[in-house]
Amino acid sequence: MRLSFTLNGGSVETDVAPGATLMELLRGLGAVSVKDGCARGDCGSCAVLLDGRAVTACLLFAGQVEGLRITTAEGLADEVGLHPLQQALLEAGGVQCGFCTPGILMAAADLLEREPEPTEAQVRVGLAGNLCRCTGYVKIVEAVQDAAAMMASATPVAEGEEVGHG
Amino acid sequence: MGEKFEVVGHNERKVDGTALVQGKPVFVADLPERAGTLHLALKTSPHPHARIRAIDTSAAEALDGVALVMTHENTPDRPYTTAGQGYPEPSPYDTRMFSPKVRFIGDRVAAVAADTLETARAALDLIHVEYEVLEPVLSIDEALADGAPLVHDEPLSDAWQADRNIAAYSEAVAGDVEAGLASADASVDVTVETHYGQHAPIEPHVVSSYLDEHDRLVLVSSTQVPFHARRIIGYLLDVPVHRIRVIKPRIGGGFGVKQEVLLEDLLALTTLRTGRPASMIYTREQEFYASRTRHPMRVRMRLGADADGTIQAIDMDVISNTGAYGTHSLTVLSNVGSKTLPMYNLAPNIRFIGRAVYTNLPVAGAYRGYGATQGQYAMEVAIDQLAGKLGMDPLEVRSKNHIREGGTSPIFRELGEGREGVEQTIGSCELPACIELGAERIGWANKRGQRRREGSWVYGVGMSIHMQGSGIPLIDMAAASIKLNDDGSINLAVGATDLGTGSDTVLGQIAAEVIGIPLAKVIVTSSDTDLTPFDTGAYASSTTYVSGTAVRKAADEVRGQLVAAAAEMLDADPAELEVADEQITAPDGRSVTLEKIALRSLYGANQHQIAATASSVPEVSPPPFIASFAEVAVDTDTGHIHVLDYVVAADCGTAVHPRLAEGQVEGAVANGIGYALSEDLAIDDRGRARGVDFGRYKIPVTLDLPMIETVLVDSYDPTGPMGAKSIAEIGINAPLPTIANAVHDATGIWLTQSPYTAERVWRALREEGIDASEV
Ligand code: FES
Numbered sequence: 001m002r003l004s005f006t007l008n009g010g011s012v013e014t015d016v017a018p019g020a021t022l023m024e025l026l027r028g029l030g031a032v033s034v035k036d037g038c039a040r041g042d043c044g045s046c047a048v049l050l051d052g053r054a055v056t057a058c059l060l061f062a063g064q065v066e067g068l069r070i071t072t073a074e075g076l077a078d079e080v081g082l083h084p085l086q087q088a089l090l091e092a093g094g095v096q097c098g099f100c101t102p103g104i105l106m107a108a109a110d111l112l113e114r115e116p117e118p119t120e121a122q123v124r125v126g127l128a129g130n131l132c133r134c135t136g137y138v139k140i141v142e143a144v145q146d147a148a149a150m151m152a153s154a155t156p157v158a159e160g161e162e163v164g165h166g
Numbered sequence: 167m168g169e170k171f172e173v174v175g176h177n178e179r180k181v182d183g184t185a186l187v188q189g190k191p192v193f194v195a196d197l198p199e200r201a202g203t204l205h206l207a208l209k210t211s212p213h214p215h216a217r218i219r220a221i222d223t224s225a226a227e228a229l230d231g232v233a234l235v236m237t238h239e240n241t242p243d244r245p246y247t248t249a250g251q252g253y254p255e256p257s258p259y260d261t262r263m264f265s266p267k268v269r270f271i272g273d274r275v276a277a278v279a280a281d282t283l284e285t286a287r288a289a290l291d292l293i294h295v296e297y298e299v300l301e302p303v304l305s306i307d308e309a310l311a312d313g314a315p316l317v318h319d320e321p322l323s324d325a326w327q328a329d330r331n332i333a334a335y336s337e338a339v340a341g342d343v344e345a346g347l348a349s350a351d352a353s354v355d356v357t358v359e360t361h362y363g364q365h366a367p368i369e370p371h372v373v374s375s376y377l378d379e380h381d382r383l384v385l386v387s388s389t390q391v392p393f394h395a396r397r398i399i400g401y402l403l404d405v406p407v408h409r410i411r412v413i414k415p416r417i418g419g420g421f422g423v424k425q426e427v428l429l430e431d432l433l434a435l436t437t438l439r440t441g442r443p444a445s446m447i448y449t450r451e452q453e454f455y456a457s458r459t460r461h462p463m464r465v466r467m468r469l470g471a472d473a474d475g476t477i478q479a480i481d482m483d484v485i486s487n488t489g490a491y492g493t494h495s496l497t498v499l500s501n502v503g504s505k506t507l508p509m510y511n512l513a514p515n516i517r518f519i520g521r522a523v524y525t526n527l528p529v530a531g532a533y534r535g536y537g538a539t540q541g542q543y544a545m546e547v548a549i550d551q552l553a554g555k556l557g558m559d560p561l562e563v564r565s566k567n568h569i570r571e572g573g574t575s576p577i578f579r580e581l582g583e584g585r586e587g588v589e590q591t592i593g594s595c596e597l598p599a600c601i602e603l604g605a606e607r608i609g610w611a612n613k614r615g616q617r618r619r620e621g622s623w624v625y626g627v628g629m630s631i632h633m634q635g636s637g638i639p640l641i642d643m644a645a646a647s648i649k650l651n652d653d654g655s656i657n658l659a660v661g662a663t664d665l666g667t668g669s670d671t672v673l674g675q676i677a678a679e680v681i682g683i684p685l686a687k688v689i690v691t692s693s694d695t696d697l698t699p700f701d702t703g704a705y706a707s708s709t710t711y712v713s714g715t716a717v718r719k720a721a722d723e724v725r726g727q728l729v730a731a732a733a734e735m736l737d738a739d740p741a742e743l744e745v746a747d748e749q750i751t752a753p754d755g756r757s758v759t760l761e762k763i764a765l766r767s768l769y770g771a772n773q774h775q776i777a778a779t780a781s782s783v784p785e786v787s788p789p790p791f792i793a794s795f796a797e798v799a800v801d802t803d804t805g806h807i808h809v810l811d812y813v814v815a816a817d818c819g820t821a822v823h824p825r826l827a828e829g830q831v832e833g834a835v836a837n838g839i840g841y842a843l844s845e846d847l848a849i850d851d852r853g854r855a856r857g858v859d860f861g862r863y864k865i866p867v868t869l870d871l872p873m874i875e876t877v878l879v880d881s882y883d884p885t886g887p888m889g890a891k892s893i894a895e896i897g898i899n900a901p902l903p904t905i906a907n908a909v910h911d912a913t914g915i916w917l918t919q920s921p922y923t924a925e926r927v928w929r930a931l932r933e934e935g936i937d938a939s940e941v
């Protein structure tokens with residue numbers, strides 16, 4: 001089956017076996033930040049952004065992404081440097097083994113897109129689908145709020161006031 | 167004390183962090199697959215106890231794409247242990263690659279290596295096995311019953327009494343415990359039982375293998391013990407150690423379960439037999455039922471005390487369920503006593519008796535806490551019960567009795583890791599500060615004993631205190647090598663295994679501190695048996711203390727060489743030179759940079775490689791200490807426990823990297839809360855584990871946990887590198903007793919069986935006559 005979609009800003013055209021999951025497809029394409037922690041939708045370590053929304057790639061068929069835009073942890077940093085979420089996770093100590101980290105980044109990016117200044121409770125709800133066995137989540141939750149603050153202060157004030165929700 | 171550090175004690179950026187947040191290919195399964203790689207799949211036993219009468223693999227072998235089928239008929243029949251421990255391992259050699267007798271649901275029957283995983287799995291279904299089903303042993307009591315079926319009926323010389331299903335035995339006695347109990351003013355007698363839990367690292371076991379250009383066997387493994395893996399595979403498959411290389415890349419968590427040599431043998435044999443690369447990843451289900459678990463235990467604790475609260479006698483009787491094989495059976499068992507009893511060292515009368523029994527149930531092994539979790543559960547609940555009998559505040563009973571700086575315990579000498587222990591005097595203990603700070607932060611004075619109610623919810627606070635060790639004295643050994651590069655940077659090579667804890671960073675900080683360079687100038691390489699010096703591995707809370715000491719010693723030597731070279735260059739007295747900020751300075755202000763020293767030593771005068779290798783074998787194992795506090799709410803309608811607040815005050819000596827140290831405590835406590843409340847392998851009455859996926863084996867998610875708070879108290883251990891002790895394991899021991907004690911404060915019930923499911927709590931509440939209508 002022929003498939004075309006956008007992966008981390010670049011267009012991809014590839015053949016894919018019917019029945020292959022999106023996780024298998026992406027890992028096969030070298031996007032190995034998409035981690036297989038359970039292959040049944042329980043752990044969130046395979047999360048990717050599909051048109052900006054976090055989804056578990058192990059539960060989707062590859063064929064379902066035809067024409068869509070996919071972002072993985074590999075695509076989060078830009079030329080300028082690490083994404084604020086990546087920076088904040090590093091600074092706060094939210095990375096231990098790092099196996100859950102790509103999935104957490106995706107879920108958090110989705111959350112901050114919808115809710116730029118989340119409360120602790122909102123962060124916890126936003127990350128409820130991601131298992132981390134190392135950290136106890138304390139520093140991950142803090143990091144997401146730190147990243148939100150970083151992103152808010154990077155936004156020009158006037159613009160921030162205009163687009164702010166209120 | 168009072169030493170000022172430039173790098174140690176600072177929250178430096180984790181050396182592998184930038185790669186990890188970008189999702190770089192750093193884990194075993196991320197590395198590019200080699201051409202011709204075979205994929206392995208495993209057939210496991212559907213019976214808890216059976217003999218394989220016949221096994222027919224012909225159809226599987228005939229399947230297109232199948233390269234090798236392994237069973238007990240064509241693999242080495244050599245007894246060994248999967249325990250990744252020092253040599254000789256204190257675990258019985260009761261395991262074979264494949265055995266003609268299967269001993270639990272999940273035991274190995276056959277493995278297939280094929281071109282694709284699909285083919286390998288399809289081939290498993292074509293293997294025909296004829297079983298003679300045997301009566302299984304499905305509990306501690308069944309194992310010890312007269313005439314019980316024998317889990318190991320083969321000749322087995324190094325288990326304690328295989329003919330009575332006893333894998334291991336351990337005891338220690340000081341004074342006269344019966345006399346001490348008889349003369350006590352107050353006594354308690356409590357028995358706790360713990361259940362099967364699993365480590366559940368998010369990355370399952372994964373190994374790949376290939377032959378290098380010299381036909382040497384290379385194993386790339388998510389292991390905590392690369393050097394033990396090399397030795398054990400060499401022994402098992404009769405391959406000289408020099409023909410094997412084990413590489414450990416990043417690991418996605420281990421918590422003890424990767425201290426087992428669990429898959430390496432299958433990969434090694436496949437590659438040796440076929441000449442082809444191979445790879446294998448445990449499925450999540452296999453990770454749950456066919457890897458390793460925490461030993462379920464029954465621990466009876468009897469305490470006797472004077473009316474003023476001074477503990478006079480401690481009697482501890484332990485039965486541990488090691489499952490089908492005895493990996494870590496003896497050492498976890500002795501640790502139940504050795505990490506629990508020294509805490510209350512005023513008691514002159516102590517007795518510890520422990521037995522580990524074989525059953526036809528999942529195999530237990532090393533799991534963060536390593537027996538301390540079960541032992542301290544019994545002890546810390548018993549202490550609260552004792553406080554109740556004495557009418558004293560539990561804080562006061564603990565403060566009166568706990569070990570202090572300068573103190574010792576006969577248990578240190580009596581109980582070692584499978585052999586005699588090592589005497590030691592406590593060099594640092596900030597428990598009084600931990601208890602005080604924790605109590606203040608949780609609001610002990612205002613909340614304890616209040617039984618505040620809101621609707622059907624009642625509230626309470628509880629606490630417990632804990633210790634662990636820092637490595638295994640006179641057994642663990644770690645080495646580190648440092649060499650200087652042209653630009654004044656160093657390579658630090660350690661056999662120590664960073665399994666996600668951040669030990670590469672911590673060890674790099676220690677080297678950077680001694681040599682006077684920033685962490686960014688330290689290139690850390692960890693765990694490649696060809697490239698890094700020996701280390702027993704990442705277990706027993708050893709890395710910061712044992713490996714850290716090796717790093718400090720190697721760095722000291724390199725520093726000495728740098729100073730000698732600088733003295734030549736500056737024509738100064740080496741004793742007067744100062745090392746800091748990447749340069750060495752004479753009292754008159756003249757200085758040379760490390761880069762200049764490096765260039766001179768590599769290319770100029772007196773050419774030589776500035777480098778050193780040093781080893782560390784600890785003579786003691788200084789315990790870290792914590793005081794753990796929680797506030798809980800219990801729903802008297804449903805039995806549901808909600809952990810509202812959790813505080814740990816910790817003495818880990820110098821925290822080399824405070825944020826990573828906090829992270830160790832928080833992660834361990836989170837794992838402990840999960841084990842206490844919701845995680846359960848849920849073995850059914852046929853011996854099958856039911857909780858084999860994350861849907862049923864519920865590890866905590868963000869919504870299940872409060873913001874666990876860690877307070878690191880000022881402390882400095884005179885024997886540790888820069889004053890450091892361990893911190894990684896200790897936190898996991900706390901939630902079982904802390905939550906049980908908090909629930910008692912809220913409701914008056916004692917939770918002596920884990921996990922504290924809503925149903926179990928609800929029943930206990932009803933038995934106590936407590937229900938929602940009372941509110
Ligand atoms: S691998 Fe997709 S949710 Fe676990």
Ligand code: FES
Nearest residue numbers: 097100132133134
């Ligand atoms: S950091 Fe290891 S699983 Fe999250």
